[in-house]
Amino acid sequence: MGEEINTEKITTPNLTGSAKIAWAVITYITAGVLYSGISTPITSILPNLSSDADERIVLNSYRMTGGNVGYFLAVTFILPMVGILGRGNDRAGFTRAVAIFAVIGVILFLFAFTCLREENAQAEKSISIKKSIGAIKGNWPWVIIVGANLFYWLANTVRTSSLVYYFQYNLDRKDLVPVINGLSLIQVLGVVLIPFITKKFNKCTTMIFGLALTSTGHVIMGIAGPAIPLLVAGWLIACVGTGIAASSLMAIKFNFIWLPILMFLGGAVVMFFYHRHEANEMTIKMELAQRR
Helix, strand or coil, X not given: CHHXXXXXXXXXXXXXXXXXXXXXXXXXXXXXXXXXXXXXXXXXXXXXXXXXXXXXXXXXXXXXXHHHHHHHXXXXXXXXXXXXXXXCCHHHHHHHHHHHHHHHHHHHHHHHHHHCCCCCCCCXXXXXXXXXXXXXXXXXXXXXXXXXXXXXXXXXXXXXXXXXXXXXXXXXXXXXXXXXXHHXXXXXXXXXXXXXXXXXXXXXXXXXXXHHHHHHHHHHHHHHCCCHHHHHHHHXXXXXXXXXXXXXXXXXXXXXXXXXXXXXXXXXXXXXCCHHHHCXXXXXXXXXXXXX
């Protein structure tokens, strides 16, 4: 009894109206900032693990595969855990389920970074923020890559956030949410294929192909409507593509189906301009090696 009351009071204060919205916005932004603090070192450490571009692609594939397996476990079992831990109280159930995942995550992060060794670390003089911003001027490869990734992650976030609502309110099939989330594990196939695809095609073409494939999957989902087999087929195609690179109900459908299409295609369009810059990659590598 006391546990129920304490859990609800600590995680969700008894607010109404604008105060409730403000609480949601503040906590969501805080969670996003904290997540960035975790995600940034995981991503930025990659160049220090190897100086070989092909090895970095393989290492990143391992990282993405592990991340997708973790994502699969989290999204597949979160709703059943909420039901078991909340005993009819979804708010308490989500709080306890997320707390369990958080504890497991902390343990795994401590283990990963304790065992990690940087093999390509070099002490370099830091430059000021002003100089860093100035370096962006005329650096079109950087601008293109950042733009494409911005489109990708905006689309991915919108899709993930609206999935539950689309199946619950548009299709009236909330029971399918764990199944659909579980099927997203197939995007590991796309991640595993990246090292092989990049050996035949350049990285730019690979990313454009992945974004186009994801957009195609979402188009199929939009056409499918309540036809679950066709919708699942579209979802699987979209997930493979994602691995390589939602009145109110209509708004949810727009967020889940059409907005990701626009974002993923936007990323593909931006990447088309990177082709001519990718040809200079070897020259840049040689210049950097000389500077060292």
